[in-house]
Amino acid sequence: MDLTKLGVKILASKGQALPLRDLIPHFHKIIQDQLLPGLLLIDVAEYTHMHQGPGILLIAHEANVSLDEEGGRRGLLVTLKRPPQPDAAAALEFAFGTAQQAAALLEKATAGKLQFDLGHFEIFLNDRLAAPNDEAHRGEFRKALEPLLAVKVPGKSYAWNPEMDPCRRCGFTLG
Amino acid sequence: MPNLKTWKAKLEGRMPPDWAQEIDGFEAQIELNKQGKIEPRVFAETRLRRGAYGQRYDNGRRNDGKQVRQLAYPDASTWKGPDTHWHAPGMIRIKLPWGGTNAGQLETMADLAEEYSDGVAHITTRQDFQLHFVHIEDTPDLMRRLAACGITSREACGNSVRNVTACPLAGVCAGETFDVTPYAEAIFRFLLGHPDAQDFGRKFKVAFSGCENEGCGLVMMHDMGFIAKVRDGKRGFDAYVGGGLGPVPYQAKKLLEFVDPDEILPLTQAVARVFGRLGEKKNRGAARIKFLVAKLGIDEFRRLVLEERKTLPADPRWVGLPAAQLNKKESPLRVSGTLPPSLPEGFLDFARQNVRGQAQAGYSTVAVQVPLGDLTSSQLRALAEMTRKYTKDTVRTTVEQNLLFRWIAQSDLPALYSDLRAVGLAAPNAGTISDITSCPGTDTCKLGIAASRGLGRRLSEQMDAKLQTLPPEVRNLKIKVSGCPNSCGQHPLSDLGFFGVSRKAGGYAVPHFQVVLGGQWENNGGAYGQAVIAVPSKRIPQVVDRLLGWFTSDRQDGESFGGFVKRVGKVETKNRLQDLAVVPSHDVEPDLYQDWGDPREFTIGDIGKGECAGEVVTPSEFSVTAAESEIFEAQVALDGGNQKGAVGLAYQAMIHSAEACVRSRLREYVGGADETVSKFRALFHETGDFAKHATSAQFAGHFFRHHEQKLENPDRDEAGRRVQEAQLFLEAVQTFLNA
Numbered sequence: 001m002d003l004t005k006l007g008v009k010i011l012a013s014k015g016q017a018l019p020l021r022d023l024i025p026h027f028h029k030i031i032q033d034q035l036l037p038g039l040l041l042i043d044v045a046e047y048t049h050m051h052q053g054p055g056i057l058l059i060a061h062e063a064n065v066s067l068d069e070e071g072g073r074r075g076l077l078v079t080l081k082r083p084p085q086p087d088a089a090a091a092l093e094f095a096f097g098t099a100q101q102a103a104a105l106l107e108k109a110t111a112g113k114l115q116f117d118l119g120h121f122e123i124f125l126n127d128r129l130a131a132p133n134d135e136a137h138r139g140e141f142r143k144a145l146e147p148l149l150a151v152k153v154p155g156k157s158y159a160w161n162p163e164m165d166p167c168r169r170c171g172f173t174l175g
Numbered sequence: 176m177p178n179l180k181t182w183k184a185k186l187e188g189r190m191p192p193d194w195a196q197e198i199d200g201f202e203a204q205i206e207l208n209k210q211g212k213i214e215p216r217v218f219a220e221t222r223l224r225r226g227a228y229g230q231r232y233d234n235g236r237r238n239d240g241k242q243v244r245q246l247a248y249p250d251a252s253t254w255k256g257p258d259t260h261w262h263a264p265g266m267i268r269i270k271l272p273w274g275g276t277n278a279g280q281l282e283t284m285a286d287l288a289e290e291y292s293d294g295v296a297h298i299t300t301r302q303d304f305q306l307h308f309v310h311i312e313d314t315p316d317l318m319r320r321l322a323a324c325g326i327t328s329r330e331a332c333g334n335s336v337r338n339v340t341a342c343p344l345a346g347v348c349a350g351e352t353f354d355v356t357p358y359a360e361a362i363f364r365f366l367l368g369h370p371d372a373q374d375f376g377r378k379f380k381v382a383f384s385g386c387e388n389e390g391c392g393l394v395m396m397h398d399m400g401f402i403a404k405v406r407d408g409k410r411g412f413d414a415y416v417g418g419g420l421g422p423v424p425y426q427a428k429k430l431l432e433f434v435d436p437d438e439i440l441p442l443t444q445a446v447a448r449v450f451g452r453l454g455e456k457k458n459r460g461a462a463r464i465k466f467l468v469a470k471l472g473i474d475e476f477r478r479l480v481l482e483e484r485k486t487l488p489a490d491p492r493w494v495g496l497p498a499a500q501l502n503k504k505e506s507p508l509r510v511s512g513t514l515p516p517s518l519p520e521g522f523l524d525f526a527r528q529n530v531r532g533q534a535q536a537g538y539s540t541v542a543v544q545v546p547l548g549d550l551t552s553s554q555l556r557a558l559a560e561m562t563r564k565y566t567k568d569t570v571r572t573t574v575e576q577n578l579l580f581r582w583i584a585q586s587d588l589p590a591l592y593s594d595l596r597a598v599g600l601a602a603p604n605a606g607t608i609s610d611i612t613s614c615p616g617t618d619t620c621k622l623g624i625a626a627s628r629g630l631g632r633r634l635s636e637q638m639d640a641k642l643q644t645l646p647p648e649v650r651n652l653k654i655k656v657s658g659c660p661n662s663c664g665q666h667p668l669s670d671l672g673f674f675g676v677s678r679k680a681g682g683y684a685v686p687h688f689q690v691v692l693g694g695q696w697e698n699n700g701g702a703y704g705q706a707v708i709a710v711p712s713k714r715i716p717q718v719v720d721r722l723l724g725w726f727t728s729d730r731q732d733g734e735s736f737g738g739f740v741k742r743v744g745k746v747e748t749k750n751r752l753q754d755l756a757v758v759p760s761h762d763v764e765p766d767l768y769q770d771w772g773d774p775r776e777f778t779i780g781d782i783g784k785g786e787c788a789g790e791v792v793t794p795s796e797f798s799v800t801a802a803e804s805e806i807f808e809a810q811v812a813l814d815g816g817n818q819k820g821a822v823g824l825a826y827q828a829m830i831h832s833a834e835a836c837v838r839s840r841l842r843e844y845v846g847g848a849d850e851t852v853s854k855f856r857a858l859f860h861e862t863g864d865f866a867k868h869a870t871s872a873q874f875a876g877h878f879f880r881h882h883e884q885k886l887e888n889p890d891r892d893e894a895g896r897r898v899q900e901a902q903l904f905l906e907a908v909q910t911f912l913n914a
Binding site: 005021024025028031032040042043045046047048049050051052053054057059061064066068070071081082083126127128129130167169 | 179180181182185231232237239240241244246247248249262263264282285286289290293294295307308310546547549551552553554556598599600618619632635772773774775
């Protein structure tokens, strides 16, 4: 299954109520100090006025990296863009790896007031053509992910909660 | 089994064939541009006319607050316009004529926002939607998915007829003369892609208003506008022309009084021809129609238009298009009932401000205040569900960046309110002083000087905090913010308007806003505000508090804010604000040296070259570009085994190539295949001109043969030869045109 348009959102475990606006400078600092190597960092977009919105986004060529609030769940979201990663393992490594790095940066910048649970995350495919959200595609997605996660996080077992709304993207919450 | 692995295959047959063809053509032009076969200037105007706009930093430079950083986009030698990197994120503007939309479109917008943008769809001050941070290579599929639900992005930008706007209450307003929606739709359909509207030096904006006094259509600020009138029981329109905002706003002038509805399309066509022929094309800053009308005077302009009108060949659409639209009528989803006895908390406050009774008894409009015009994908889906649950797809965007539900049954109001509240869209402040309009400004616009959205957000919070205690004369004032003098936030029409400027203090640049007071929204945008003083951006909230306090305490009975501003005068107003304009040094008040929501040290170094003015591309150049796309598509068809399709496309390419030659002499030429062949033969072949400059006469011979000998079932060799000959003819044409 083509996982090149992967999205990963690592959920916040602490600091969900920290005012988003206070965190904007940290995103600009990531660009100033080029703290996410491997990404062409372009700009910061902020939507702190929105209800359960995209929060604050770091716009990069390869991915958008955001402190996202969709569904009322704050988390560090990475949505892959281009160029497509060479294979599924590379896509997962890039998305997850970038999310982990960005999460660590924000944890450090907020002196631990904001923290993320690496074992609790959402994962989805941002491509309704290749992966409409139905049982068959969710099954295929899970089948492709399981061995990759077993390599990435050996020994860890997850509860897989599927996204059942067909209007939303094919994906799971794992925790 | 059909290949459904592309959006093109999946959506085949689900859009008008000509829309599908245009998008395919644009996709071919993207490929040609990547191969360096289209001039960046031409591609820029091509993509602008498909609604694909540039964004800030697409020139590859951004000040990160410490240094100017070069953005090392891949494929650095590929451009999508002058000084516009190929891979730089862009914006797509999506037209919703008169703001009309439906549940399916809202859901599609949600999907597109997630898959191609940043998860947000933005309502603009011209009733469009915009998606930001979109890659140019995603735009064909994005356009296909829009086309499949009835939306085109064609001519959303560039030197073209932009979105046709109209009062969002058209058809349900108790005060309107009559419903202008059918006529707005007719004008949109008539002008979209119209040959007489392809040679402008600048954009052209049209608006409709159902009345003169309220005038939510804002006709007076438009290039062309129509105000509904009735005389002796008959419908008609007063037609206006030559309005426009920009850095120097102009009020429209009355072109004709009481124009018959069957005449508004040919009248607009005649205006378009005069504008196309006489409008400025070299000096972009003086190319809007308002300058032409001012230069000629309205009487001479009118004379030229009426003369042009006489020359127009009859077009059955002049009458047919409005007539077809008049048959379409909105209706409610259900019979209205009374309000239920138990009402949700907050409903009454919401209803007091956001709900208005319609002309049709028992039904109401419900305004949804959308903060800064931004909607998340979840909100869009929820709004789609509400549209289905409570209406028959009667929902519109407004120029105040909100949404308006129409035909809501009384009995449904509390439930709709609860549904809105669940997604954070039930703020009881639509149309109040805290419902602030702002252009994108420095967030994404290349021309933005100061953070209009940041200021808009701050002022909205400030006004929200005290909204319930504000006196009525203040509560419903309008605040609008533009990021620069170009007025995209429509600040000249507001009571308190602000546009971004920069000032120097101690060697630093400091973001400021010019304070513009006393604009008039009523009477169709009846008057523009006057600039008073420039104040640092971070002090504008104090400016607002001070002005509102002064107005409240010194206002005369019944005096409007505009009347008050006029009475007290600019000098006194400036005196009252002067202390706020003084900028202390950087180390005393460093916060003044940053803009709202942006911790970077302020700079104007990120301002780029705007694309609002588009590129002036001649009709001849457009014909060449069309021919190039068709040859590319012909080659693709040939490779795919579609010989007949390849031959058809090759022939079309030759017609466009010949048309390029004809248009190089007759700029306004529009004709079918037979006429093009005949004109090419007479003007270039029989005179010997083409053979002299195009290296060989034989290529013209190929062209005539393709026209005279159509191939019904070509084999692969025959089709291949035809495509090659079309290519050679195009090359010869280009040599000829460049000689």
